[in-house]
Amino acid sequence: MVVLSQPVALDNHISVIPTYTPVPVFTSQPIPVVDLTDPEAKTLIVKACEEFGFFKVVNHGVRADLLTRLEQEAIRFFALPQSLKNQAGPPEPYGYGSKRIGPNGDVGWIEYILLNANPQLSTPNTSDVFGQTPQIFREAVDEYMHELKEVSCKVLEMVTEGLGIEPRDTLSKMVRDEKSDSCLRLNHYPTAEEEAENMVKVGFGEHTDPQIISVLRSNDTAGLQICMKDGSWVAVPPDHSSFFINVGDALQVMTNGRFKSVKHRVLADTRRSRVSMIYFGGPPLSEKIAPLSCLVPKQDDWLYKEFTWSQYKSSAYKSKLGDYRLGLFEKQPLLTHMSNE
Ligand SMILES: C=C1C[C@]23C[C@@]1(O)CC[C@H]2[C@@]12CC[C@H](O)[C@@](C)(C(=O)O1)[C@H]2[C@@H]3C(=O)O
Numbered sequence: 001m002v003v004l005s006q007p008v009a010l011d012n013h014i015s016v017i018p019t020y021t022p023v024p025v026f027t028s029q030p031i032p033v034v035d036l037t038d039p040e041a042k043t044l045i046v047k048a049c050e051e052f053g054f055f056k057v058v059n060h061g062v063r064a065d066l067l068t069r070l071e072q073e074a075i076r077f078f079a080l081p082q083s084l085k086n087q088a089g090p091p092e093p094y095g096y097g098s099k100r101i102g103p104n105g106d107v108g109w110i111e112y113i114l115l116n117a118n119p120q121l122s123t124p125n126t127s128d129v130f131g132q133t134p135q136i137f138r139e140a141v142d143e144y145m146h147e148l149k150e151v152s153c154k155v156l157e158m159v160t161e162g163l164g165i166e167p168r169d170t171l172s173k174m175v176r177d178e179k180s181d182s183c184l185r186l187n188h189y190p191t192a193e194e195e196a197e198n199m200v201k202v203g204f205g206e207h208t209d210p211q212i213i214s215v216l217r218s219n220d221t222a223g224l225q226i227c228m229k230d231g232s233w234v235a236v237p238p239d240h241s242s243f244f245i246n247v248g249d250a251l252q253v254m255t256n257g258r259f260k261s262v263k264h265r266v267l268a269d270t271r272r273s274r275v276s277m278i279y280f281g282g283p284p285l286s287e288k289i290a291p292l293s294c295l296v297p298k299q300d301d302w303l304y305k306e307f308t309w310s311q312y313k314s315s316a317y318k319s320k321l322g323d324y325r326l327g328l329f330e331k332q333p334l335l336t337h338m339s340n341e
C-alpha cells in the first residue's frame, strides 16, 4: 500500500488527502483552554502562544445570540443561487469567492465572503453581499466585528501583561486604530455527493495567517487541524460557543519568534457542512512591524527586518497559500567572526 502524506490534486484541482493518514484529535496533549475571567489567564495565554501559537477561549463575553445570528445570515447567503452570489465577487481580495483562494492558483472545497473591517477599504462588489440581502446581515456583521475587535484587544492586552510589556496597549492599539487593516472572513465548506474512496477534500490548504491575531468561531462540524512543532497534524474538536485564537505572522515578528504563527488547515467533512467566521486583527497599512524593542533591545538580535504592514500584505498576496511568507523578511544570520586562531 502506498501511503501519501502530502495532499494530491485530482481532476477538479481540489487536493485530497488519504483518510488513512491518521490525524490524532487533541486529546493526549489537550488544546490549551483559557478562561478570560481567570486571574491566571495572561500567564496561560503566553504559555499557549509559545507552545502552540493556538488556544481556545471560554468566558469571552460575546453574546451567544450574536454568534448564531451571523451564522444564520451566512447560511442564508450561501444558500442563494450561484448567479446571485457571484454578483458579490470575484474577491479582489474582498467579496465572494468560490473554490479559488487568493490570486495565485490555490483552490479548496470552500466558498467564502471576505470583508474589510474598514468599509472604505473594501472593493465595490462587497456592497453586493448586503445589497441583495436584508439589513440584518450588515447589522450582524458590524456588531460581530465590533465585539471581535474587543476580544482581540483583550487577548492582546493579556499578552503584553503576561510578557511584562508596557504600555499594555502596545499591541492592541494597532487593532483598535481606526485605520486598522482588520478583516472578517465567512467560510462555508459544503457537503458533497460523491467522495473518492478513502480520500478527504482539502477545504482550506495549510497556511499561517499573516495578521497579528485571528479569532475563529465555527459551527459544530469538525475540520480544523493545526500543525505541531514536530510537523504532525492534530484535529481541533469544534466548539460553537468558544473562540479559537491563532498567533499571526506579524505577532511572531513582534515577539522575535518567541510566539509562532501556527500553521493550520481545514479538511472538509463532506457529509456535514462547516461554517466558520474568522476575525483577522491587523495593523494599519503604514504600521512598522519589527521585534518589539522592549523584548529585544539590541537590533543585532532581531531575527527579522523591519517592514510596513502594507509591504508584508503585498508580499503575501504574491505568495501561494502554503508558502513560508516570513522567509523574505528574515535577517541573514550574522556570520560569527571567522578567525584562523
Ligand atoms: C493565497 C492567498 C489567500 C490569502 C492571500 C494569499 O495570497 C496568501 C495568504 C492568504 C490569507 C490566509 C489568511 C486569511 O484567510 C487571508 C484573508 C489573509 O489575510 O491571508 C487569506 C488571503 C485571502 O484569501 O485573500
Ligand SMILES: O=C(O)CCC(=O)C(=O)O
Binding pocket: 185, 187, 204, 209, 216, 218, 224, 264, 265, 266, 276, 278
Ligand atoms: O475555516 C476555518 O475553520 C479556518 C479558515 C482559515 O484558516 C482562514 O480563513 O484563514
Ligand SMILES: [Fe+2]
Binding pocket: 207, 208, 209, 264
Ligand atoms: Fe487561517
